[in-house]
Amino acid sequence: MALTQELGEFVAGVAARGAPPATHAVAKTGFIDSIATMIAGRREDAVRTAHAALSPLAGGPARLWFGDAQAGAADAALLNGMAAHALDFDDVSLRGHPSAVLMPAIVALAQERGATGRAMLDAYVAGFETWGELVDRESGIHHMKGWHPTGVFGAVGAAAACACLLGLDARRASHALGLAASQSAGLMSNFGSMAKPFHAGRAAQAGVLSARLAAAGFTASPDALEHPQGFLAAISPAGNVDRESPADTLGRQWRIEARGLNLKKYPTCYYTHRAIDALLALLARQPVDAGEVASVEVTMSREHATVLRNHRPGDALAAKFSIEFAMASALVAGKVGMAQLDDGFVRSAPVQDLFARVHVSFAAAYDPDTPGAAFADQVVVRTRGGAVHASEPVHHALGHAQRPLPAAMLREKFLDCLHAGGATQGGEALFTQLLSLEHQSANGLQVLQLPDANHDSSTEIPCGS
Incomplete structure (x- = not known):
């Protein structure tokens, strides 16, 4: 057949x-x-x-x-x-x-x-x-x-x-x-x-x-x-x-x-996530002032680097596909969340200044289970004073099916995202229904009260930050 x-x-x-x-x-x-x-x-x-x-x-x-x-x-x-x-x-x-x-x-x-x-x-x-x-x-x-x-x-x-x-x-x-x-x-x-x-x-x-x-x-x-x-x-x-x-x-x-499914902890291209995890873990262990950074070297696959095509992004849309932005955001803000996916933050001098200091090298070892992916991504930060700080290699980003988000973190992401979309009520009820979706009906799911997206001028709540 x-x-x-x-x-x-x-x-x-x-x-x-x-x-x-x-x-x-x-x-x-x-x-x-x-x-x-x-x-x-x-x-x-x-x-x-x-x-x-x-x-x-x-x-x-x-x-x-x-x-x-x-x-x-x-x-x-x-x-x-x-x-x-x-x-x-x-x-x-x-x-x-x-x-x-x-x-x-x-x-x-x-x-x-x-x-x-x-x-x-x-x-x-x-x-x-x-x-x-x-x-x-x-x-x-x-x-x-x-x-x-x-x-x-x-x-x-x-x-x-x-x-x-x-x-x-x-x-x-x-x-x-x-x-x-x-x-x-x-x-x-x-x-x-x-x-x-x-x-x-x-x-x-x-x-x-x-x-x-x-x-x-x-x-x-x-x-x-x-x-x-x-x-x-x-x-x-x-x-x-x-x-x-x-x-x-x-x-x-x-x-x-x-x-399974790999859930995103950060609102950027998934190919940035292992490097973000690596750098944030490094900074938690060894804080580094962004202004003191001489260079950031990211080791990843050539295929993933090709997707991350925007090397000097000028807005938030372009920044989603930029390893330079991902590293700069982690260094400047200590996070890569919705609050950082903002045109003003992307264009800010501390972020833009770091782009030229981020370099990519290509990994030699590939993951046999994930086509196009290095076995692990790694970040090395060098300071102007000569210090060298290397992250641990990251094989699976947090949220990967082999390293899933905790249930509490999934719920937090859900509710934060609904809040960011203007749904101030009904989120808990909808989340609870979806947990038992097999016992629900499509038209029995919670209807959210949402302001008009084309005219709503309220301040957005950062989602996933």
Whole structure:
């Protein structure tokens, strides 16, 4: 059986039989974390601009950012997906940001259909596993070719999730995947701009549209994913992609259990996190005045350094993809939080002055379990007085699936992010509901009272700082 059809069979099987409880536990964390970052991110310029450009929105049953405003499922998936990814504070796995795509698509369609929380969790698992099956067939690094995997694989993963939620049979589910593959997009060159969160939102929207079209009888090629001119071949960096092996572990070995989700402690590109952990731990052990720093050397992989393309960022959007900013923020402020992801702080003299003193060297040892990653990242700080301070190597950042955030820290991040998004009430109730999502319904979840993001001028509360 061809891969596209195998994945269609798998998605239909999850819809019919459900996914194991252990997979639901990981999926719930994805919902919690991405809903938090979505509500915090709704005030970002990219989201406000897109909302204004699309207004007036047609009415519908799907809620924008869990607030009073409602729209059709496709529009809600787009705007909610943009908000979930706008801060770059959302979780990481499968070489991308799965929850920022899967959650908005699932929630929007689930609210439209009045779906159960259990069905939402099954849909998330179906989307995650489909995404993982495709990304694991590639030996190259998509980032190095210029692809943003969140937008590229996210569209197909979201289509799988939505097809599962709609209960499509195998044939129509495979058509949904093929339709989504033709909508996959996202370029590395747009990192540090409003277009990056658009990749996530557009992928979520594509998932909704593809599943709906397939449900109505709209078709795609039965081999859209594995064809020599199909999805996998088209996006492969060097053509070293497996288009032919059977997907014989689907439904027997669950990637979501084995890999989990890596949650972000800092609202910057995940490739900065190990170095931030290393430097903050070093500074806790040996305080260093930023003005006395002669140089900061960061050892990381060439692939990760390539993604961190902004060496002298001039605003907060660009700073998210700058190892120079991450190190400068840790040295100047002693933290890298939402309060530091501010244009004024990024442009301040102490921060800008440090950029030229941050240097990257490439690691020789790579992590066999994480393509493109060094085995560990490390930071060495040299002072003007000649002192040399070396951090411990960091293999997993705090928040990694192998080094998870404590439950109290996850709750704190959730509530801080809701506060940052203007939700001063209802956060505790929503968090409690999401902890038992399998016993809830999409339309029974807490509705938050949110001020108008396009006109609210209240002071934002730092999220995750």
